[in-house]
Every structure is written in C-alpha cells, then in structure tokens.
C-alpha cells in the first residue's frame with residue numbers, strides 16, 4: 001500500500017489492506033497448460049478460453065477449475081456531485097433501483113437468477129432513505145457522499161466504513177466457498193466520481209475519461225469534465241495516495257468495490273470486474289495492494305468511452321465488447337458463461353490418447 005496517503009483514516013481501521021495477497025500456484029497452472037496441450041484440438045484452437053482455464057486453475061490450485069458458485073455483491077450509494085447536474089437521471093433513482101433489485105426486476109436480478117448466482121444488494125447510503133427491504137443489506141454510511149466540487153466526498157471515518165463493508169462482502173464470499181466474485185455498482189453520478197478518481201491515479205485531465213454515463217449529450221459531457229477538472233484543482237491530490245483520492249472524490253460504493261477486490265485477492269477468490277466504475281475501483285485496488293491484479297479478470301469493455309483508456313492503463317484485455325454501459329455487475333454476469341465454458345471444455349474434452357485421435361505429425 002502507498003505510504004503517501006495523508007488521510008487521517010485510523011491506521012488500525014485500514015491495516016488489513018497490508019495483509020498478504022494469495023499467491024497463484026504456478027505448478028498447477030503448468031499442469032493445466034499440459035492438459036490443454038493433450039486435448040483433442042489443434043493447439044491454441046480454443047483461443048483465450050485455454051488461457052482462462054489455465055489461469056483459473058492456478059488461482060484455484062486445482063487442475064480442473066470450476067465456476068459453479070458465484071457471488072454478486074451490488075454496492076449502491078448516492079453522490080453529492082449529482083448537485084452539479086452531471087447525470088442525465090435524478091438522484092432518487094438510486095434508492096428506487098435498490099427496491100427494483102430487491103423485487104427481482106433489475107438486469108442484474110435477472111442475470112443472477114439465470115446464472116444461479118447469489119445476489120446481495122448492499123445499501124451504503126442514499127439521499128432518499130427507503131424502508132427496510134428483504135434481500136437488501138442496509139449498511140448506510142450517510143445520505144450519500146458530499147459534493148466533491150465543494151468539499152471532500154467523505155470523512156476519514158466514512159471511508160474506513162466503506163472499505164470495511166466491501167471487505168465484509170468478500171469475507172462472506174470466502175465463507176460461502178464461492179469460486180468467483182462479482183462486484184456491482186449502482187449510484188447516480190458515480191461515473192463522475194469514477195472519472196475523478198481515475199484522473200488522479202492516472203494523472204490525466206477529465207476530458208480523457210469523462211463520458212455520457214446514463215446519457216448526457218456532448219455539451220453535458222463537456223460541462224461534466226469542467227466540473228471534475230475544477231474539483232481536481234481544488235483537491236490537489238497525488239497519484240500515489242489512493243486512500244486520499246478515494247476519500248476526496250470517490251464514492252462509498254467505489255471504495256467498497258476496491259476493498260472487496262483487495263480482500264478477495266487476500267482470500268484467494270477470483271474476481272470478474274464489470275465496467276467503467278468497477279474498473280476505476282480495480283485501479284484503486286491495484287494501487288492499494290499491488291499484486292491483487294493477479295486475481296482480477298476483466299469482463300467487458302463498456303461503451304463509456306473512458307473505459308478503453310482505463311483498461312489500457314490496467315493492461316487488461318476484456319472478454320467481451322457488447323456496447324453495454326449499465327453497471328450493476330451486469331457486464332461481468334454476462335461473461336460468466338464464458339468462464340464456465342472454458343472450465344467445462346478443459347475438464348470434459350477427451351485427450352488424444354483417450355479418444356484414439358492421432359496427435360500432430
């Protein structure tokens with residue numbers, strides 16, 4: 001973890017970020033690679049599915065990896081920066097969508113059902129506090145973050161709470177013995193927070209990363225970039241201080257996502273990263289805990305234009321490019337069948353010897 005953070009977050013609260021990251025098993029990965037070379041297909045003909053199965057084998061320490069049990073944790077929260085008119089939708093939508101998740105009507109609800117995945121929705125704090133809902137973990141930190149155009153988004157204590165709630169979701173996944181963790185995000189205006197966070201960590205101007213989000217027009221995107229640039233000038237954050245960046249311009253759900261990724265890597269759980277917001281959180285996670293990138297798979301390239309830049313910075317080649325830009329973990333959920341296909345082919349195809357098929361001359 002960076003030693004340059006000046007956030008006065010109680011060191012004891014975040015000491016866990018220094019815990020060791022699990023180390024993938026290179027020998028198991030090599031055994032999986034050998035098995036791939038013996039399967040009844042020209043070498044390499046299953047393309048990236050081969051590398052996926054091999055990598056999962058090393059991570060799961062099992063020559064025949066599985067992606068049967070999947071946990072999807074959707075973190076939801078509001079953002080004070082919405083007051084600057086940076087989203088096409090009103091803030092009330094965040095709380096309304098939490099209810100929609102609970103009632104099974106959201107895209108991620110449908111995907112979780114389809115995949116047989118466990119879906120948990122974690123309410124970290126909305127402007128409009130809704131009633132208790134079955135299936136929603138009400139872990140409210142505040143009525144959304146402060147407007148980072150005017151003040152730090154969070155207090156030190158709020159950041160520590162958001163990190164703690166993200167870690168707790170990963171620990172629940174570890175206790176449940178899941179083979180894959182997906183973190184989702186829901187929060188009106190969170191593309192502005194994700195953009196600001198990534199701009200700090202990558203040292204770039206907002207115009208490089210700002211996009212339409214839920215549907216701004218070109219003039220709206222320019223205004224959004226100007227709001228973010230002005231805020232970044234005000235906060236004067238350093239690229240090597242990820243906790244400061246998360247606290248000053250991040251969001252509760254973004255901090256929770258970053259923490260969940262670090263904790264999954266510490267517990268040896270593979271992660272499928274979703275779109276633009278999730279990737280900004282992944283960037284923060286890799287800065288907080290270098291080495292956790294070994295545990296991160298990137299599901300898709302979102303239509304949010306800055307996602308391409310973020311993925312390049314992360315040196316990530318996503319599995320899919322479907323023009324999706326929903327969030328919620330939906331792009332990652334859509335990619336789960338690919339991982340399952342990779343595992344099924346790897347485990348169930350016959351070898352040349354078993355099938356009596358001649359290997360190459």
Ligand SMILES: O=C(O)c1ccc[n+]([C@@H]2O[C@H](COP(=O)([O-])O)[C@@H](O)[C@H]2O)c1
Pocket residue numbers: 086087088089185186187188189190191192212213214215274275276277278302303304307324325326327328
């Ligand atoms: O994941 C993505 O790539 C993505 C891209 C654009 C928008 N979103 C979702 O849309 C919301 C944020 O958009 P906005 O315009 O309100 O900043 C938030 O709930 C995100 O989950 C998500």
Ligand SMILES: Cc1cc2nc[nH]c2cc1C
Pocket residue numbers: 089093097185186187214326327328
């Ligand atoms: C309706 C709606 C659903 C969402 N899901 C994630 N972000 C969202 C933003 C909106 C506006």
